[in-house]
Amino acid sequence: MEGALSILSKEKQQDGPLLRVEGLSKFYGGRIGCADVSFDLWPGEVLGIVGESGSGKSTLLSCLAGHLSPDRGEVIYAGRDTVTMPEPERRMLGRTDWAFVHQNPRDGLRMGVSAGGNVGERLMAVGARNYGAIRETASDWLGRVEISPGRIDDRPRQFSGGMQQRLQIARNLVTGPKLVFMDEPTGGLDVSVQARLLDLLRGLVRDMGLAVIIVTHDLAVARLLAHRLMVMKDGRVIEAGLTDQVLDDPQAAYTQLLVSSVLQV
Numbered sequence: 001m002e003g004a005l006s007i008l009s010k011e012k013q014q015d016g017p018l019l020r021v022e023g024l025s026k027f028y029g030g031r032i033g034c035a036d037v038s039f040d041l042w043p044g045e046v047l048g049i050v051g052e053s054g055s056g057k058s059t060l061l062s063c064l065a066g067h068l069s070p071d072r073g074e075v076i077y078a079g080r081d082t083v084t085m086p087e088p089e090r091r092m093l094g095r096t097d098w099a100f101v102h103q104n105p106r107d108g109l110r111m112g113v114s115a116g117g118n119v120g121e122r123l124m125a126v127g128a129r130n131y132g133a134i135r136e137t138a139s140d141w142l143g144r145v146e147i148s149p150g151r152i153d154d155r156p157r158q159f160s161g162g163m164q165q166r167l168q169i170a171r172n173l174v175t176g177p178k179l180v181f182m183d184e185p186t187g188g189l190d191v192s193v194q195a196r197l198l199d200l201l202r203g204l205v206r207d208m209g210l211a212v213i214i215v216t217h218d219l220a221v222a223r224l225l226a227h228r229l230m231v232m233k234d235g236r237v238i239e240a241g242l243t244d245q246v247l248d249d250p251q252a253a254y255t256q257l258l259v260s261s262v263l264q265v
Contacts, residue, residue, distance in 0.1 A: 025071050037236075041213065046225050061181055096175065098179050099181070180212045180213075194221075223244070239255045
């Protein structure tokens with residue numbers, strides 16, 4: 001992780017943040033979804049968001065990704081405020097610069113379309129039209145996520161849960177997005193499957209230089225993937241810092257409870 005942070009430091013000197021969030025808030029009537037959240041995310045950086053169920057981390061992720069409209073605040077991506085951006089522009093960002101990996105891969109795949117078709121659709125959404133080139137790229141990406149290219153014509157429903165998640169990752173990353181939102185990407189998988197998926201994600205994030213915002217209830221996942229960590233409680237960020245620093249020397253009482261596994265997250 002130290003080498004990665006060194007690289008990030010060089011990138012920070014050269015460019016501004018890829019994403020700047022200022023005072024982001026979302027309310028459900030009198031209940032706080034998230035409140036006054038601010039942070040910067042730099043190219044190639046992985047930010048983990050942790051907290052118990054109902055802490056606001058999923059609401060925050062949905063607001064950042066444009067799935068929910070915040071009640072106030074700014075989300076500045078590459079100099080543009082995505083909160084006030086026209087909906088067609090925001091949808092285009094979701095096909096080009098952004099990607100979203102769901103906890104349940106069925107939410108991010110078309111189950112009636114072949115594995116190759118799922119990957120190919122993302123390519124076609126950004127203008128690819130040559131069938132042979134699309135199929136070749138899809139086959140290559142199946143191999144990259146450890147799915148046999150010989151299964152390119154199989155439907156996702158014929159795959160295991162772990163394979164479906166790897167297929168969703170291929171579908172999302174094939175166009176080389178700059179920012180990836182991940183919502184509990186290892187949730188619901190067996191421990192051995194989780195380990196393989198984490199190794200795969202770490203390699204892809206490193207090799208592609210992706211900026212990632214990952215929501216997870218699993219602190220071990222956060223430690224493996226995230227450079228920085230934000231801890232949320234009741235919709236607010238109560239502690240933030242370098243991942244190892246937060247997990248090894250938590251300052252907030254709530255974070256101490258999380259780390260000691262007193263709370264069920």
